[in-house]
Amino acid sequence: MNGPSRTFTPGGPLRGTIAVPGDKSISHRALMLGASALGETRISGLLESDDVRATAAALRAMGVAIERDGADWVVQGLGTGGLMSPRAPLDMGNSGTSARLLSGLVASQDIAVTLTGDASLSRRPMGRVIEPLSRMGAEFRSRDGCLPMTVTGAKRAIPIAYRLPVASAQVKSAVLLAALNTAGTTTVIESETTRDHTERMLQAFGAKLESGAEDGAKVIRLKGESGLRGQNVMVPGDPSSAAFFIVAALLVEGSDLTIRNVGMNPSRAGLLAILREMGGAIEIAAEREAGGEPVADLRVRQSTLAGLDIDPALAPSMIDEFPILFVAAALAEGTTRTTGLGELRVKESDRLAAMAAALGTIGAQVEEHSDGLTIHGTGGAPLAGGGPVPTRLDHRIAMSMAVAGLASTRGVTIDDASPIGTSFPTFIDTLERTRA
Numbered sequence: 001m002n003g004p005s006r007t008f009t010p011g012g013p014l015r016g017t018i019a020v021p022g023d024k025s026i027s028h029r030a031l032m033l034g035a036s037a038l039g040e041t042r043i044s045g046l047l048e049s050d051d052v053r054a055t056a057a058a059l060r061a062m063g064v065a066i067e068r069d070g071a072d073w074v075v076q077g078l079g080t081g082g083l084m085s086p087r088a089p090l091d092m093g094n095s096g097t098s099a100r101l102l103s104g105l106v107a108s109q110d111i112a113v114t115l116t117g118d119a120s121l122s123r124r125p126m127g128r129v130i131e132p133l134s135r136m137g138a139e140f141r142s143r144d145g146c147l148p149m150t151v152t153g154a155k156r157a158i159p160i161a162y163r164l165p166v167a168s169a170q171v172k173s174a175v176l177l178a179a180l181n182t183a184g185t186t187t188v189i190e191s192e193t194t195r196d197h198t199e200r201m202l203q204a205f206g207a208k209l210e211s212g213a214e215d216g217a218k219v220i221r222l223k224g225e226s227g228l229r230g231q232n233v234m235v236p237g238d239p240s241s242a243a244f245f246i247v248a249a250l251l252v253e254g255s256d257l258t259i260r261n262v263g264m265n266p267s268r269a270g271l272l273a274i275l276r277e278m279g280g281a282i283e284i285a286a287e288r289e290a291g292g293e294p295v296a297d298l299r300v301r302q303s304t305l306a307g308l309d310i311d312p313a314l315a316p317s318m319i320d321e322f323p324i325l326f327v328a329a330a331l332a333e334g335t336t337r338t339t340g341l342g343e344l345r346v347k348e349s350d351r352l353a354a355m356a357a358a359l360g361t362i363g364a365q366v367e368e369h370s371d372g373l374t375i376h377g378t379g380g381a382p383l384a385g386g387g388p389v390p391t392r393l394d395h396r397i398a399m400s401m402a403v404a405g406l407a408s409t410r411g412v413t414i415d416d417a418s419p420i421g422t423s424f425p426t427f428i429d430t431l432e433r434t435r436a
C-alpha cells in the first residue's frame with residue numbers, strides 16, 4: 001500500500017518554538033503497564049500515531065478498556081495475567097515494539113495470540129524474543145522466525161536468567177513483561193546499556209524490580225506475581241522525533257528554533273552529544289523531571305558541522321537517529337565514519353542500504369560497508385536534490401530525506417509520505433509552522 005509522494009523544498013529558516021509529540025517507546029509501555037496494573041492508569045501526552053494505535057487496539061482485543069478523556073488516555077487495568085485470548089489475529093502494523101513487547105506480555109498468560117504485520121514488519125526477526133520466551137515456557141509457531149506468529153502463553157511460566165545476545169531494549173522488555181506473571185525472580189543481564197524506560201516505569205507502577213552494575217554489565221532482577229498499581233503517567237516529547245528538527249535547524253541558514261519538553265533520558269541522548277561534538281549549537285535549558293524521566297528545552301541554531309568518527313559504543317543510545325545523522329554528515333565538513341551498526345539492517349528497512357541509496361540519489365558521497373556508512377560531507381554546500389527516493393515503509397527514512405530536501409538545491413521527493421504517521425503524524429504541519 002503506497003501513500004502520496006511529497007517534495008520537500010528549500011525555503012526560509014526554521015524559527016520559533018515547537019513541541020514534538022509524545023515518546024513512542026514510553027507510550028507503548030504506558031499502555032501495556034496500564035493494562036497489567038490493577039485500577040486506572042491516566043496517561044497524558046500519549047503519542048497518537050499508527051504504531052501506538054496498534055498496541056492500543058491489540059490490548060483492547062484482549063479485553064482492556066482504553067479510552068480518550070479530554071487530552072488524556074485512560075486505561076482500566078486487568079491486573080497481571082488478566083488478558084483474554086483475542087477472537088482474531090492482532091495486526092501490529094509496522095511496529096516492532098508492539099510485536100516484541102506484546103509477545104512478552106502474552107508469554108506468561110494462559111492465552112493464545114496470533115500476531116501479523118505489514119510487509120516491513122513481516123521481514124523483521126522475532127527469533128530474538130522467541131528464544132528467551134520459549135525458555136520461560138511459551139510456545140511459538142512462526143514463518144521462519146517472522147510474522148505471522150502464534151504465541152501460546154505458558155500456564156505456569158518459569159523464571160530465567162537471561163544475558164541479552166543483542167543490544168535490544170525490545171528483547172529486554174519482552175522478558176521483563178513476561179516476568180510480571182511468572183513466580184520467582186527473573187534476571188536480565190545487558191552488557192550494552194539500552195533504553196531503560198521499561199525499568200523506570202515498572203518501578204513507578206510498584207513492581208519489585210532492582211537493577212545495578214555487576215562485573216561491568218547491568219543486571220535487572222524482577223520478582224514476579226507482585227502486582228502493579230495503576231498510575232498517572234506523563235509522556236515526554238520524543239527525542240527521536242525532535243532529532244529531525246534539531247538537524248534541520250542546524251543545517252538551514254539562519255535557523256533559530258526552540259523545541260520544548262524533549263526527553264533527555266541518558267540512554268537516548270547519543271545524537272545530542274554527537275551533534276554538539278560536530279560543532280552544533282544546541283543549548284539545553286530548563287532541565288527538569290517529568291513523570292520519572294528527565295526532560296529539557298532545546299535551542300538550536302544553524303551551525304557549521306565537522307565530520308567525525310562515531311564510537312560504536314554510542315549506537316544503542318541513538319539507534320533510531322542514524323538516518324538523520326547521516327543527513328547531517330552529508331552536509332558537514334570532512335568525513336564521518338560509522339561502524340558497528342549491523343542492527344540498522346533489521347529495522348523497518350535496511351537503514352544502511354536505504355540511506356546510502358537515497359543520499360547517493362540526491363548527490364551525496366556515501367560508501368556503504370557491512371556495518372556502517374562512510375560519508376564525505378559537502379562542507380555546508382547544498383546537496384543537488386532530486387528523487388523520488390524510496391522510503392521502504394520506513395518513517396525514519398521518509399523524515400530524514402525530507403530534512404535533506406530543506407538543505408538541497410532542487411528539493412527532495414520521497415515516494416511515499418504515509419510512513420511518517422508511524423511515529424510523527426504532525427511532522428509536516430510542524431515543519432510548515434516553523435517556516436511560516
Ligand SMILES: O=C(O)C1=C[C@@H](OP(=O)(O)O)[C@@H](O)[C@H](O)C1
Pocket residue numbers: 024025026097167168169170171173195319320343
Ligand atoms: O524498546 C523500544 O521501544 C525500542 C527499542 C529499539 O529497538 P531494539 O530493541 O530492536 O534495538 C528502537 O530501535 C525502537 O525504535 C524502539
Ligand SMILES: C=C(OP(=O)(O)O)C(=O)O
Pocket residue numbers: 024051094095096097098320347348396423
Ligand atoms: C525501529 C523503530 O521502531 P520499531 O522497532 O518499534 O518498529 C523506530 O521507530 O525507528
